[in-house]
Amino acid sequence: SANGNDSKKFKGDVRSPGVPSRVVHVRKLPNDINEAEVIGLGLPFGKVTNLLMLKGKNQAFLELNSEECAQTMVSYYSSVTPVIRNHPIYMQYSTHKELKTDNSPNQVRAQAALQAVNALHGGGMGSVAISADAGSMAGAAAAQSPVLRVIVENLFYPVTLDVLHQIFSKFGTVLKIITFTKNNQFQALIQYADAMTAQHSKMSLDGQNIYNACCTLRISFSKLTSLNVKYNNDKSRDYTRPDLPTADSQPSIDHQAMAAAAFGLSVPGIPSALASLGVGHTGMAAAAAAASRLGLSGLAAAGGHNVLLVSNLNPEVSTHAIKQLYYLCVYGDVMRVKILFNKKENALIQMSDGTQAQLAMSHLNGQRLHGRAMRVTLSKHTTVQLPREGHEDQGLTKDFSNSPLHRFKKPGSKNYSNIFPPSATLHLSNIPPSVVEDDLRRLFASSGATVKAFKFFQKDRKMALIQMGSVEEAIESLIEFHNHDLGENHHLRVSFSKSTI
Structure with missing residues (x-):
């Protein structure tokens, strides 16, 4: 039987998922985790047939009704890390092919929780609400839906589906999102795996501002209990179905890329409203623009990462590349540009601060220039070095720090609102x-x-x-x-x- 010995084999968090099994080993759970929340991780992917909680080790084993369901679950969570109460959760296949559980009080509670879920679900989606101490139904949440209706008020800056996904993922796995405009208001429907997660998210986020002093969230439970998403695009997304088409029958979005785009990058030193909601790079950039427009000082530039690595440039035009990259950055003030000596299709661009680098990256990554799709990422370098005196580098490095063409030198420049x-x-x-x-x-x-x-x-x-x-x-x-x-x-x-x- 599975008794937690798997855990002794782990070294660090990143570990290959191993040989497929319908038993999934879940690690790094928060101390106050309850059975319902662990079951909720597996529910979107199929029926959960057994559960073993190892609360002392912050771990659990979850058995699904088929290996195929478990594979979908592990594959999904390997690209979209689930987060419960700010704890990233890690999982991979267990070495056990099935779970055998005993009659200890801990296991009786888990079995009661499973029965309650199965009685509710018949194996499908719906609202799960089990109290952690007895495995009995918690009436208050049982009547609620796992789908939240979100209205964004004071919309001074556009809020994207990806920003919503990042914020709402803080409280549990977001399965589906649909965004729309109704009565001149930007609204969204967001579906979690269960109603308890939805309720926790609603209690935490209702009335919060996404960006300083604007974009206020008004959250209520939807009458719907499940969303039907037909397309994965910038208006709607089903995170459990990466195979869905975009509306105009383009090839479906690459799942890894979609997850990466949705989660962005964790940015150190995000202050104020954003810090509490944990918005990543696209939100960070948007917030900077919103803050500048509103003349707010709350959003200082993110420290550090202000150097971009641009790759897959067309080497045939590399002689003009410095001018091109300089003018291309309408998203901030470029301080220095360096074409890499041995790899002319790669360049480093130093922006005046981290926020501008984030903004340039979120808008330019994937855009085509001279027949090639540029790749723009944050560089590990903190500055672009100028060649030492007497060391010519064939004009591959240029310093623009004193350029008269900078668009964002003045705080609160109106150029921020035209990005x-x-x-x-x-x-x-x-x-x-x-x-x-x-x-x-x-x-x-x-x-x-x-x-x-x-x-x-x-x-x-x-x-x-x-x-x-x-x-x-x-x-x-x-x-x-x-x-x-x-x-x-x-x-x-x-x-x-x-x-x-």
Whole structure:
């Protein structure tokens, strides 16, 4: 029988999941874990047929009704670490093929919990609520749903599905999310494995702000007990079904990438509202922008990680790469750029602070430049070293720290509120009165790109929108024509727009 001896074999947290078995060994559980919560980890993947709790060791063994269910569970949790009350939980297959349990009080409680769940579920989804001390139904939560309805008020900054996933995952495994706008309010439906987790999450998060002084969560129980998600995209996600298509029948999202995107990176030193909700890199960047717009000092820059590693650049254009990477970073002020001597398709970019690095990474990773998808990650370096005097490096390193082109030097700069992901439509500003539409169309077509549409702003002819043939063409046009001299001492300013023409 399984009696916890498996635990002696572990060294550290990262361990291969081992040979598949329908018994899953769960480790690093919080001290106050109850049976219902452990069962809740397995429920989304199939019927839980047995449970052995080793509370003294903060471990448990969970038996599912088939090896296939256990494989789905271990594979899912290997890419999306479950978190219960701020404890990351680790799991892999047990060496045991089934659980044999005795009649000790601990096991009687576990069996009662299992019976209560099975009576409720018939093996499917639904609300589980078992009191930890007796395994009897806790009436208060039993009537509640595992699905929460979330309304975000004071939406000064867009809240993404991934940010919601990060926040709500703090309280248990999020299975599904659907986001929508109703009555001019951004809303979401979020499904947990059981109603107790949903209730705990609701009690902790209701009334909290995602970012300082804005984006307030209003949470209630939904009348629905299960969500039906058809597509995995930026509006809806079923984390138990990585095989679902995106709406426009593109290949389904790679599960590992999806999980990584959803969890982002843990960022040291996130202050105030974000720290308590544990929002990762995309949220961090968004919050910085929101805070700047609101003139809040609460969101200081995250220390450390302000150097980006950009890889998979096109080496044929590496001679121009420094200028390209410098202009491309419309998400912060670039201090230094270094093309790597032995690997010309890789570069290091030092931003002025960690928040700007996070922001650039979240918007530029995966974008195409000169036919290649760029990969942007945080570098382990804290600065980009300049070559020592007398040591030339063929112009592969450039220092921009005193550049007059920095967009974010002033605290609370309005440029923070104009940060958008790369798009085919570009926002142009600082256009002199003598320059007309044809001039700008000709300029942007001169690099071989397609200009699909153009529109001056009615109220202010110093600004215009120009729509290129693709996002990649827009990125290349921004690099080419930002700071272009239009005469009359006017240098063109180019950024990505959220509008279309």
